[in-house]
Amino acid sequence: MSGRARGAARSGSSAAVSRRDALRALAASIAAAAAGAAVASEAVDCARRTPDGRIGASLWFAYGGKNREVLLSLVDKFYRSQGIYRIDAVYQGDYFEALAKLRTALAARAAPALTHVVGEVVPYLAEAGVLEPLDRFIRAPPPGHGDIDVVEALGQAGTFVGGGERPLVCLPFNRSTPIAYYNRNVFRELGLSPPSTWDELRATAARLVVRDGASTRRWGFECPVDWWFWAALVGQAGGDVVGPDGTPTLGGDAGVRALRFWQTLVHEDRTMKPPPGRDYNAWQVVNTDFLSGRVAMIWTSTAFLRYLEDNASQAGAGRFEVGAAPLPRDVRASVPTGGTMFVMPRGAAPSAQEAAFAFLRWMMQPEQANSFATRTGYIPVSRRGLKDLTRDGYYAAHPNDRVALDQLAHAAPWPWSPDLFRIQREVVQPRLEEAVLVPRDAAETLSEAVRAARER
Template identity: 30%
Template sequence: MRTKKWNVLLTLTVLVGILAGCGGGNSGAGQDTGNGKAANPATTSTETASAEAGKTKVQFWHSLGGKNGEYIDALIKRFNDSHKDIEVVGTYQGNYDETVTKLQQAIASDTAPDVSMLERAYVQMFADSDVLEDLTPYMEKSGLSKDDFTPGLMGHSIFNDKLVSLPLNRSTPILHVNKTLLDKKGLAVPTTWEELKKVANALVEKKGKEYTRYGLTMPYDTWYPIAMISQAGGKFFNDEKTSTGFVGNGVGEKVFSYLKDLQSTGALYYPPAQDSGNIVNGMFTEGKVAMMFQSTGAIGGLSSSVDFDYVTAFLPKNDRFANPTGGANVSLMSSSKQKDAAWEFIRWMETDPQGGLQFILQSGYLPFTKKMVESPEIKELWAKEPNRKVAYDQLQYAVDTNMDVAWPEVMQEFFSAIEAIMYDSKDIPATLATFNKEAERILAEN
């Protein structure tokens, strides 16, 4: 079974990597689309010289390029400067999916790092293959508990009664709003699907046959339909993990019919798959779309680019508020030869004020411990930038219903269904039924 899982993982992550675009969020695993996946031209490392004699070297693989790569490099430097006996070597391995592929290969060849960043949707795959260390005894020895962490971000940390990962660069999708445009029409920020439809349609502008402004947009990703499935009272997988939990009960049909109705009037602009995140961000900053479903990770970049009153809000509810989470966790590999030193790096990164807190302040990802949330630095940030607090407050409604070892493979089929419906206007019930049949086959094989 372990061999099969590795083979499936390798095949799927290669396929997903083809889809993943810089900043586009096209992997569909619930990724932060605003930043954190910026492309680097090649694998890079913070190691500039061999470790000094007597120092324990810890290899750390991550998926952060661009500005976030600089922030994680600075974090590593702060750790190394404050630990005379340990040297962490941080290596950028490409985007989330590329990192997973390289990690799978490294484990098979016994060359895995000591610590690795893992996009949260892939943690279960590695956990089920028994290659992640149970952090429980290390936590206990350090006086830590899972209760010290932000509850809405711990859904991908415990598998098979083992605590195998901790949150690091985490995000959620939220509603980004050009409030200036809404104010001109006397419209309030929508809180429900019905309000969203009315506001989105009211903000459409058209010259001849061409739309010059759309009401709403979102990147090409599975993240946003999954959020809406949960908002409509459904689940991605059923409780038994034998089928989906939104096909055949009207939920999936409701979600995609809603989106197609918006699309038909210009109320929704659904972007091309390639580079979709950058496309919709650009349209939003240029005022060509009034509202956007997008990651919390986009807040920093948008704030510095817009020239209008920009606010964020919870994703509008249907039956209820609900939102999936995204981004990555950090794990200790069970093959590590220096687990104590590796754990010290994780502990420091997660809890030391000079560790993850500074990274969160710089990058815009969500604070992942309760102490971090209560820190003067975060409180000052939220007072200055209330848009960021909205993202944290929405975590009370965080729910991830696509958790299963088969998710990466099912995800590809879901992408096909999304494309058929949103791009080709295929029949919604028939398309979802075909997808459901494939999902059931995959689930049965896993």
């Protein structure tokens, strides 16, 4: 076992403990928040007038860089578009850092009126009773605003199995799928096309690799060793991470096949560079390696489309054209959806809720939904807005943007399971990197993970 692999195993074990402690603390604080819902009107985000005389509400958000700039510009535009409400947008770190802060705020009955959370955590929060049902806000749209009309695959009904049969507690915000990015210049030079199957991915990655003795100057493929991409592989291999009855299966044989595919690329083919770090640190390494030319093909989120296109075109002598393609299939095409949903934590005063939902409704309108999507790379969440973009020729002029949208035809819904987030963060994620880097036997790793997932 290499020093790096031993380090990964040790750090993976300690990371699992810290994640487990964090999740247990989250469960305890959410239970306390739910128990105190009857007196939640004492929340800090209470009825208040801002210094300019408007009704105020807090929005907690969880990303930086270009996407942060786009959101803040829309918050400012909302302020200038009317004279009643003010939204105070506060950055809270990445998705998981923001969730930890939300945990603390829920326990203190000081949650914001509006925030956004990763889709997998919505069932957990909803079943704990700490999310405000949104139906009552939607039933009476103000004049001129019309109904909220979201792309079904990206809303609660399409994101979760049975999601449409439950009270509405979330609306789509920054929604995504994983997609493949490739260096068009290198692909043209080698006469390659984006791979459409797993076998083609192996062959293409091998063609892309450039060795210099024992070192690798350019890798063929890179992907975060992360739950989301593994779930994509599981779906492509014909499996599901959770069965129809809610029992965790982690894909069964398909889950093992998915994990072994990564192991093959890393150890047998030596074409995949496993990025160091965890969570979004690893994702950033993938982006940096791609832009620097250290890897010619990556999987990451459509959320990074504008970022990668803009930076690749400004990379000095190393600048190149970014291509995007669907993820390759195994026995079928399949991708998970990702990104976040807007939710309104319970406990805000009625006036703060009014302000929060006024902003939320405004963000769901075609103009704003399209502005956010086209400036970032996320998928448009407004169905009417999507029709407008198609009619106006946006996708003909920006074919990379079309990739994630077309993949929605193969989107695999998540189960509505309060355990889904625990399975992701506590059970699967800590084991993936160790299994790929060490490597550990894939069947043994997932058998152990299934046992842990079924513990209550």
